[in-house]
Amino acid sequence: MQFGEGGAGAFSDGKLTTGIKDPRCREVLELFYGAGAPEEILYMAKPHIGTDHLRTVVAGLREQILALGGTVWFCTKLIGLRTEEGKITAAFLQTPQGEKEIAVSDIILAVGHSARDTFEMLQRLQVPMERKPFSIGARIEHLQSSVNRAQYGASAEHPALGAADYKLSIHLPNGRSAYTFCMCPGGQVVSAASEAGGAVVNGMSNFARAGRNANSALLVNVEPDDFGGNDPLAGVRFQRKWERAAYALGGGNGSLPAQKVGDFLNHRPSVCAGKVEPSVRPGVRWTQLDGCLPEYVVETMRMAIPAFDKKLKGFAHPDAVLTGVETRSSSPVRILRGKNCMSELSGLYPCGEGAGYAGGILSAAVDGMRCADALMEAHSEDEFHE
Ligand SMILES: Cc1cc2nc3c(=O)[nH]c(=O)nc-3n(C[C@H](O)[C@H](O)[C@H](O)COP(=O)(O)OP(=O)(O)OC[C@H]3O[C@@H](n4cnc5c(N)ncnc54)[C@H](O)[C@@H]3O)c2cc1C
Known part of the structure; x- marks a missing residue:
């Protein structure tokens, strides 16, 4: 499941250059191409989608998420977390129909660098964060x-x-x-x-x-x-x-x-x-x-x-x-996480630019993959021990 009001990235410029060297960058470019980005992003040295094409690409990616069984909730905001014994057990959401609570065990939190209300919520929960x-x-x-x-x-x-x-x-x-x-x-x-x-x-x-x-x-x-x-x-x-x-x-x-x-x-x-x-x-x-x-x-x-x-x-x-x-060149905060990409609050995966682990579209996308891999690995260990 993915919620939010439409990625800030949807309104960005779409330059796909990055300083990181990660083989997943190629996979991201191919995903963007598959979602409607111009073919030249696959071979140009400085790939650029452009704000005009980016909207189509984001819609294309959403279609792929839906086709894979995901759900996208628009106008839905994460406003709180229920925790028990250091683990996430539920998320509080603000929706057009009012507030609701859903049971969850894991959250990949990729809220961008301007989610000041979410940073405050995490501070109240004493999730470890530092100035960046x-x-x-x-x-x-x-x-x-x-x-x-x-x-x-x-x-x-x-x-x-x-x-x-x-x-x-x-x-x-x-x-x-x-x-x-x-x-x-x-x-x-x-x-x-x-x-x-x-x-x-x-x-x-x-x-x-x-x-x-x-x-x-x-x-x-x-x-x-x-x-x-x-x-x-x-x-x-x-x-x-x-x-x-x-x-x-x-x-x-x-x-x-x-x-x-x-x-x-x-x-x-x-x-x-x-x-x-x-x-x-x-x-x-x-x-x-x-x-x-x-x-x-x-x-x-x-x-x-x-x-x-x-x-x-x-x-x-x-x-x-x-x-x-x-003032928003990158996040002023880092939400701390371990090698398994998880916060001290078990089940929370701080991810992307807002959490302090990416500086642009490509590195944020790669960090999303990294967190998803870590989450799946954590659960494959659960299954192994069952
Ligand atoms: C005008 C502009 C131009 C840019 N140009 C480029 C560029 O050319 N190349 C480049 O690499 N980068 C560019 N960037 C930066 C790029 O957009 C970001 O680095 C990238 O989008 C970060 O991705 P992210 O997934 O970490 O966060 P974001 O893309 O910011 O996504 C965060 C999402 O979380 C949602 N959200 C926040 N709080 C909550 C909550 N409590 N509940 C639910 N949802 C929530 C937000 O609404 C948003 O949809 C540009 C940015 C802007 C604004």
């Missing part, structure tokens, strides 16, 4: 034509070349690292807040990657000691603080705070767009981003942008746009 480093910053947008020129030179207009991408990173003298992440050629910046009163940005692109702008997250690493608290959910409070500051700077009406790179580097607020029109909907409020990111993050970004311009000409173009804030 992640990264924060802003989305940076350039004209795709300028990225193409920087990467392809004189061939930039050649029709056989797709929209160019980039990946940049630097370690700076202040001990912080800055890097670009989730680069979306020909894509658009999207508002990805999950709580009222908070502003969060992310990026996506359709399969064709034909948009006017290129965007990526420009991120700086933050460590548990930056969070201002020792409890497992200190990182969630840290995220929320900056998301609320960004919401207020955006004017409190859903607009996102934005600043041109030239103004950002010169410590002055922006008042209007230059050559790069921000793509985010409903729009931006021109301001100064210093108010919605920690000082050490903006200072690190100010060092990184000119350094990245040396590697990718035009990265520091004064009209490039920074939109805030990017």
